[in-house]
Amino acid sequence: MKLAKLRELMESVAVGGLKAKGIQAVIVNTEDAHQSEYLREADERRKFISGFKGSLGTAVITANQALLWTDGRYFAQALSELDPPEAWILMKEGVIGTPTQAEWLAKNLPPKSTVGADPSLLSYNVWLTLHTTLTTAGHSLLALQENLVDQVWGDERPSIPKNKIVPQTLRYTGKKAGEKVELCREAMVKNGATVLVITALDEVAYLLNLRGSDIAYNPVFFAYVIITLQDLHFFVDKSRLTPEAERQLRDEGVNPKFHSYEEMRPFVKQLASTLTENDKVWINNEANCALHAEFGDVRKHTAITPVCLMKSVKNEVEIAGLKHAHIKDAVALVKYFAWLEDQIKNKVLVTEISGATQLEKFRQKEEGYVGLSFNTISSMGAHGAIIHYAPSPESDIPITDESFYLCDSGAQFYDGTTDVTRTLHFGIPTDYERECFTRVFKGQYALSTAIFPVLLKGNYLDTLARKSLWDVGLNYLHGTGHGIGAYLNVHEMPIHISWRPYPNDPGLQAGNFISNEPGYYEDGKFGIRLENIELVVKVNTRYQRENQEFLTFETVTLVPIQTNILDMSLLTQDEIEYLNRYHEKCWNILSPLLQGEDNTQALAWLRRETQPISKDCIS
Structure with missing residues (x-):
C-alpha cells in the first residue's frame, strides 16, 4: 500500500514544467538534514517505506521494483524486516558485484529517465556522484520540492520533539x-x-x-x-x-x-x-x-x-571523564555478567530483553548516568549473527548455556560515552567455536598492541584485526573501529578503522578514542564480537627520529574476556601475557569498587575471570 501510494506520487511530479511526465525513480535515504546516523522518529523515512530498521541503508523505488542497499552488518536483519518481503530486493553493499545505487539506476532505467531525491537529505558528495553518473548515462537528477515519503506518511508522521537544551x-x-x-x-x-x-x-x-x-x-x-x-x-x-x-x-x-x-x-x-x-x-x-x-x-x-x-581529539578533562565513564560502565557489566551466570546456573529464565533490562538497572545505579548510548544488542545463539540485532517481543528468546551470548551495549554519562561488547558461553563450546572466539581475540590483541606513525589512517590498521581470521579463510563484514564522543554520539566522525578508506579521515593522533571490535558470524548459528574502546597515546620507540612521532593504544574498557573458552594452543606467549596484564588491571581498578555484601557475587565473578592463564591451562 505504501509503495503504491509512493508510485502514484512519482507519476504526478512535474519535470521541466511537464506535470504529466513524472519521475521514473525516487531515492529514499536514511539521513536527516544534518546527515545524522541515528534519527528522530519523524525522520525515519526509509524505515517507514521499507520496514527495515537498521541505521544504514538506501531505498530506490521505480515503477515496478523496490531495492534496499545496506552493508554486511544488516544483511540478515534486512531480509527479516523488509515489508512486504516479496516487494523488495536486498542489494548487498560491499559485496563484489553489487552496483551502487547510481550504477544500478544508470543501467536499469528507461532512456532519458528522471530520478527524484530530496536535496536536503543527501550530502553534497552523494548528490554530486549521483548527478555525474546519471547524466553520463543520459538520465537526470531532480531536486524534489516536497518529500514524497512525507506525503505518503501524512498525519501519521510522528511529531517533532521540543525538548529542553x-x-x-x-x-x-x-x-x-x-x-x-x-x-x-x-x-x-x-x-x-x-x-x-x-x-x-x-x-x-x-x-x-x-x-x-x-x-x-x-x-x-x-x-x-x-x-x-x-x-x-x-x-x-x-x-x-x-x-x-x-x-x-x-x-x-x-x-x-x-x-x-x-x-x-x-x-x-x-x-x-x-x-x-x-x-x-x-x-x-x-x-x-x-x-x-x-x-x-x-x-x-x-x-x-x-x-x-x-x-575528535579529546582534551585532558575529556580524557579523564571518558576513562571514568568506562570504569563505571565496567562495574555495571561485571555485576550483570555475574548475575546472569548465576541465573542460568540456577535455571532461572532470563531472556534477551529481560537481560538487557537488568543490565540497564545496574547502569542506572552509577553516578552521572543519563541513559543508553544505543539500543542494547542482547543476542543469544543465532541472533548474534545479526550484527545489529535488537530484541523485540516477537524475537525474544531465553539466554541459555547452549551457545554464545553476545552483548553489545553502552551508556551515556555526563563525563563520557561508552560502548563495549563481550561474547560469553555459559556452557561448553565446540572446538570450532573455541577457535573462532580465540581468533577474534587474537585480532583484537594485534590491533590493540600496534605501534604506528602519527596521522596514519585507520584503514591501514584494519588488516591487523582480521589476519588471524583470514589465515583460516574467515572474515567479518563490518568495520573494525569508530570514534566515540565525550557525552555525545557513540559513533563519532571523522576517524575509522575499516577495510574501506574514508576520504575525510584525517588520520589518528593522540587524544582520539576509537573502538577495536573484530568479530566473526555464522548465519543461523552464532555471532562473536569483542569490543574495547582505545585511547590513542604517544609511545616511546627504541629509535627516536626527528619529526617522526609514533602512537599506540591504551585500552580504557575494563571488562574481563572469558578465558575458559579460549583455545590456548592458538595463543602466543605475548598474547597470554597481554591478557594477564589486562585482567590484572581490571581487578586492581574494579575490585575496590565492588566491596560490600551487595557485591559479593560480582566480586567473586571478577576474581575468577581475572585469574592469570598459561599454556598449561586446559581449554
Missing part, C-alpha cells in the same frame, strides 16, 4: 565555548574562509557546550551554526534553551545572534547575495546539498570542519 559545564568539557569559536576563526583565517557553516548536530552541541535529547541515545538537538569573522549565528528554537544554557553561553564568551531553525536556508540565500569574490565559505562536503545550492557560485572550502577535528 541544557548546558554541559566546564567541569566536563575542559574548554569554554568561546575558546572553541576563536579556534574556529583561526582555522578560517588559515584557510582563507570568511564564513564557516556547522550542520552536524554533534558539532553544534560540542562547539557551544550544550546538550539535548532530540534523538534517542544521542544528547543532541536540532540547530545550525554559522560563524563569520565577527559574529556567530545560532539557528535554533530559542525557547528550548534553559536559562542556565543561555547564561553559560554568555559566561563562556559566546553572544550568538539567534534565528529560528527554519530561517537557516533563507538566511544562507541572503548571506550568499552579499558575499564577494574575496569571500570563501567553509562548508563540509558532507553537509546537505540544498544548503550547498543556496550558496550558489560562491567560492567554497569543503574540507571537514575545524569543529569536527577539535571534537
Whole structure:
C-alpha cells in the first residue's frame, strides 16, 4: 500500500514544467538534514517505506521494483524486516558485484529517465556522484520540492520533539565555548574562509557546550551554526534553551545572534547575495546539498570542519571523564555478567530483553548516568549473527548455556560515552567455536598492541584485526573501529578503522578514542564480537627520529574476556601475557569498587575471570 501510494506520487511530479511526465525513480535515504546516523522518529523515512530498521541503508523505488542497499552488518536483519518481503530486493553493499545505487539506476532505467531525491537529505558528495553518473548515462537528477515519503506518511508522521537544551559545564568539557569559536576563526583565517557553516548536530552541541535529547541515545538537538569573522549565528528554537544554557553561553564568551531553525536556508540565500569574490565559505562536503545550492557560485572550502577535528581529539578533562565513564560502565557489566551466570546456573529464565533490562538497572545505579548510548544488542545463539540485532517481543528468546551470548551495549554519562561488547558461553563450546572466539581475540590483541606513525589512517590498521581470521579463510563484514564522543554520539566522525578508506579521515593522533571490535558470524548459528574502546597515546620507540612521532593504544574498557573458552594452543606467549596484564588491571581498578555484601557475587565473578592463564591451562 505504501509503495503504491509512493508510485502514484512519482507519476504526478512535474519535470521541466511537464506535470504529466513524472519521475521514473525516487531515492529514499536514511539521513536527516544534518546527515545524522541515528534519527528522530519523524525522520525515519526509509524505515517507514521499507520496514527495515537498521541505521544504514538506501531505498530506490521505480515503477515496478523496490531495492534496499545496506552493508554486511544488516544483511540478515534486512531480509527479516523488509515489508512486504516479496516487494523488495536486498542489494548487498560491499559485496563484489553489487552496483551502487547510481550504477544500478544508470543501467536499469528507461532512456532519458528522471530520478527524484530530496536535496536536503543527501550530502553534497552523494548528490554530486549521483548527478555525474546519471547524466553520463543520459538520465537526470531532480531536486524534489516536497518529500514524497512525507506525503505518503501524512498525519501519521510522528511529531517533532521540543525538548529542553541544557548546558554541559566546564567541569566536563575542559574548554569554554568561546575558546572553541576563536579556534574556529583561526582555522578560517588559515584557510582563507570568511564564513564557516556547522550542520552536524554533534558539532553544534560540542562547539557551544550544550546538550539535548532530540534523538534517542544521542544528547543532541536540532540547530545550525554559522560563524563569520565577527559574529556567530545560532539557528535554533530559542525557547528550548534553559536559562542556565543561555547564561553559560554568555559566561563562556559566546553572544550568538539567534534565528529560528527554519530561517537557516533563507538566511544562507541572503548571506550568499552579499558575499564577494574575496569571500570563501567553509562548508563540509558532507553537509546537505540544498544548503550547498543556496550558496550558489560562491567560492567554497569543503574540507571537514575545524569543529569536527577539535571534537575528535579529546582534551585532558575529556580524557579523564571518558576513562571514568568506562570504569563505571565496567562495574555495571561485571555485576550483570555475574548475575546472569548465576541465573542460568540456577535455571532461572532470563531472556534477551529481560537481560538487557537488568543490565540497564545496574547502569542506572552509577553516578552521572543519563541513559543508553544505543539500543542494547542482547543476542543469544543465532541472533548474534545479526550484527545489529535488537530484541523485540516477537524475537525474544531465553539466554541459555547452549551457545554464545553476545552483548553489545553502552551508556551515556555526563563525563563520557561508552560502548563495549563481550561474547560469553555459559556452557561448553565446540572446538570450532573455541577457535573462532580465540581468533577474534587474537585480532583484537594485534590491533590493540600496534605501534604506528602519527596521522596514519585507520584503514591501514584494519588488516591487523582480521589476519588471524583470514589465515583460516574467515572474515567479518563490518568495520573494525569508530570514534566515540565525550557525552555525545557513540559513533563519532571523522576517524575509522575499516577495510574501506574514508576520504575525510584525517588520520589518528593522540587524544582520539576509537573502538577495536573484530568479530566473526555464522548465519543461523552464532555471532562473536569483542569490543574495547582505545585511547590513542604517544609511545616511546627504541629509535627516536626527528619529526617522526609514533602512537599506540591504551585500552580504557575494563571488562574481563572469558578465558575458559579460549583455545590456548592458538595463543602466543605475548598474547597470554597481554591478557594477564589486562585482567590484572581490571581487578586492581574494579575490585575496590565492588566491596560490600551487595557485591559479593560480582566480586567473586571478577576474581575468577581475572585469574592469570598459561599454556598449561586446559581449554
